[in-house]
Amino acid sequence: xxxxxxxxxxxxxxxxxxxxxxxxxxxxxxxxxxxxxxxxxxxxxxxxxxxxxxxxxxxxxxxxxxxxxxxxxxxxxxxxxxxxxxxxxxxxxxxxxxxxxxxxxxxxxxxxxxxxxxxxxxxxxxxxxxxxxxxxxxxxxxxxxxxxxxxxxxxxxxxxxx
Amino acid sequence: xxxxxxxxxxxxxxxxxxxxxxxxxxxxxxxxxxxxxxxxxxxxxxxxxxxxxxxxxxxxxxxxxxxxxxxxxxxxxxxxxxxxxxxxxxxxxxxxxxxxxxxxxx
Numbered sequence: 001x002x003x004x005x006x007x008x009x010x011x012x013x014x015x016x017x018x019x020x021x022x023x024x025x026x027x028x029x030x031x032x033x034x035x036x037x038x039x040x041x042x043x044x045x046x047x048x049x050x051x052x053x054x055x056x057x058x059x060x061x062x063x064x065x066x067x068x069x070x071x072x073x074x075x076x077x078x079x080x081x082x083x084x085x086x087x088x089x090x091x092x093x094x095x096x097x098x099x100x101x102x103x104x105x106x107x108x109x110x111x112x113x114x115x116x117x118x119x120x121x122x123x124x125x126x127x128x129x130x131x132x133x134x135x136x137x138x139x140x141x142x143x144x145x146x147x148x149x150x151x152x153x154x155x156x157x158x159x160x161x162x
Numbered sequence: 163x164x165x166x167x168x169x170x171x172x173x174x175x176x177x178x179x180x181x182x183x184x185x186x187x188x189x190x191x192x193x194x195x196x197x198x199x200x201x202x203x204x205x206x207x208x209x210x211x212x213x214x215x216x217x218x219x220x221x222x223x224x225x226x227x228x229x230x231x232x233x234x235x236x237x238x239x240x241x242x243x244x245x246x247x248x249x250x251x252x253x254x255x256x257x258x259x260x261x262x263x264x265x266x267x268x
Contacts, residue, residue: 005164009172016176016199020183025191032195035176039202042172045164046213048227051205058234063198063241070191070245074252084186085261091185095178102174110167116213119224132228139235146239154246 005045012038025071033064047118169210177203190248190258194241201237205230 015035019028036059043052128136176199183196212226252258 002164005168009168012172013175013179016179019192019195019199020179020186025189028192028195032198035199036202039206042169042206043209046169046209048209048213051209051227051230054231054234058238059198059202063238066241066245067191067195070194070248073249074191074258085188088186091182094185095182098181099174099178102178103171106167106170106174110165110170111211111215114214114216116164116210118213118227124224124227127222127224128228128231135232139232143235143239146243150242150246153243154249 002045005042008038008041008045011035012042026068029064029067029071032067033060036060036064046116049118050121050124166210166214169214170207173203173207173210175203176200176206188259188261190244190251190260193260194244194248198237198241201233205233208233 012035015031015033015038018031019035022028022031036055040052040055040060043049043055180196180199180203183199184193187193187196208226208230212224212230216223248258251263255262
């Protein structure tokens, strides 16, 4: 294990723990930003530069901003009161159990992989627009439908039948 | 170089943290953030496998990266819809507490 992986993994996990443990919603969004940018660093260790770029642009830029907008638009005095529910010890036990199962499953039979490598960027683009062309078009349709649905759900309803 | 199994353990740990957040939080915005953590854990696993393993069964070795791109796309669409639903919920009920959302419960 290289020290770079240790640093990035630690900041990813600490950011994630901050998201699920803090009582302040804005702090949770900032912890999420730390975690997501560290994941972009993990992608760079794996030599997937394009995914690291996409991660910083979409997660670090767009998704965090949308989440902060949602916090601002729904800001109520109840946020500190409703952070955790009563079943949180039970949730912790269930999550730890799943963690033990996943950890032993990965640890007892580790795959024999080669060293990390990544194809050329042009090769990736060729594959995306030839072999994966139909899923690509379907994904664009899904985005369009989600956009129209979000507008119709979130609008006020004055001056229309919706 | 870091072996593949450490990336998989990191992915499992991040997924477990996100799962705890989904089960233990009451605010809908915090639940959305935990779902994003779980999606990122899955993406780490996909990309680590894609860059370490040879392709099998008709898949070439970097198809995991392309699947990760689709995961990011679907996550963005899902977040947009979820924020719209949360804003509607806040406007109609005055709260974002998911424990209060019992309209369809009997």
